[in-house]
Amino acid sequence: MILSLDPHSEVPIYQQIRDRVVEAVAAGELVAGSPLPSTRQLATDLGINFHTVNKSYDLLRSEGLLVLNRRSGALVQRDPGTGPPAAGFTEQWRTRLRTLLAEAVAQGVDGPAALDACAATLASFALPAPLAPPAQSAQPAQSAPAQGETR
Amino acid sequence: MILSLDPHSEVPIYQQIRDRVVEAVAAGELVAGSPLPSTRQLATDLGINFHTVNKSYDLLRSEGLLVLNRRSGALVQRDPGTGPPAAGFTEQWRTRLRTLLAEAVAQGVDGPAALDACAATLASFALPAPLAPPAQSAQPAQSAPAQGETR
Amino acid sequence: MILSLDPHSEVPIYQQIRDRVVEAVAAGELVAGSPLPSTRQLATDLGINFHTVNKSYDLLRSEGLLVLNRRSGALVQRDPGTGPPAAGFTEQWRTRLRTLLAEAVAQGVDGPAALDACAATLASFALPAPLAPPAQSAQPAQSAPAQGETR
Amino acid sequence: MILSLDPHSEVPIYQQIRDRVVEAVAAGELVAGSPLPSTRQLATDLGINFHTVNKSYDLLRSEGLLVLNRRSGALVQRDPGTGPPAAGFTEQWRTRLRTLLAEAVAQGVDGPAALDACAATLASFALPAPLAPPAQSAQPAQSAPAQGETR
DNA sequence: GTGGTCTAGACCACC
């Protein structure tokens, strides 16, 4: 679990951590049962306050992606494509998607180009194969990770 | 220009206003030259302080979507699909897109469904649809220069 | 970071602050990573309202010169001569330059004298000069992509 | 005297008029004694309020570029390169020049390129020849006038 | 402690 933060980003650190975990789950790099580092461990690794990591994990738990307990630490709970999205999630997600796409269109990205970007990103999630089969992944990870979140 | 806000939302009011305007521009409901209500007018209509509207308009101006002056009030400056996405815009937009799509995938939306959502949203922008006849135009895609802003 | 304002000037206070910062960046007194005083700190130092400083910093951020966040405060983002002048910047800058030079010529400054003034000012930016030794560097000339054009 | 305004510019109309006149004087298109249209005439030509033109002329008069009287209307008073700049002009002009150049440098324009721009602009003022001698002017008038002023 | 948001009221510049 490599996790790089941008300390100068406008995106809160706890949000950046959360975003990276979500992306790792979507990409299949983290699957149900995968352990995450302890809050204190990750905090020292990243050179940040452990309360911040705590907040990230708590957020992920509230989104149903993590289970936390004293014994086993933090474990990923969901796999990509598993189960139905929680009630109400889809609507608010679509709203945010609409805003994000509108932004691109308004700035001059044309429709097909925007759709291509969506397809490419989704494709990068589709065939992850963490470390089980040989994995014939065509174009796995986008480069340039930074300051995510749609706000 | 109907514009509804959620006063309880996490997202700041000025941001919500900005988002609605961006969507309206993307959807072609607002085109270059379209006037927006005056800051004070919109503020009273929405029951908020005029400084908040001011901030929205200022943000939109910095994104190159609005021109403001004391004579003609606030006017939309860009058309959807017009001009090049300003340098640097595309990268940070893709990062945000990746995070947003990851969120859906992680929550159990499968790839094709997510892509459908993107396509549907983009299609809803493709139609000009101010209130003229249906018009089957596939995609606008002007050429034209511009003068964006990376923010 | 000494910063003197003229409260009786026509130019808004927030604009004066912004101008001083821009000049300091151009002169190399502020480089990427340099911290600026906190908004409230600078406000009390200058005897003005913190919202006014806020607006200055916000403007500088929108110009890509500053990054702001709750952790590290305000940090300079660009170095002089670094990166490309954003699309559209050069044209509107040239227009303003033309007006300013015309003003001098119309007031009786002759061409060579005006050009000398430009050269002298630019030379004063060329020296890094934070407060290290004199350093006889003639001109820095970073990478800087094209954009020449005499029109 | 063609004089095009941008009604959507952020620059006040009276300022735009003033800027165009200053540039015409610098370029030698207007010389001492040249008449300007009457305020009412110019106002109707431009489709604006005559008070606005009045303000422009008044500003130009206060800058010593125009003389106004009831009989002869508005007459240009100065030639480019004529006489010394009024006391105090040079200092405040240099301040504005410094700010303008700093802006370019901070945005990534390198020193030589900026100086070239200055030289080119000044050269365009140098050889005007309004309509007296045959005029061998190589490149008299810039095109694209718009939204001037250094603020 | 930092920056960010929202409210509020005053005054100014422009047209």
Add this chain to the structure above:
DNA sequence: GTGGTCTAGACCACA
């Protein structure tokens, strides 16, 4: 009438 500037005070989110 419009937008713009400045002041002021309150509260929140982040670290």
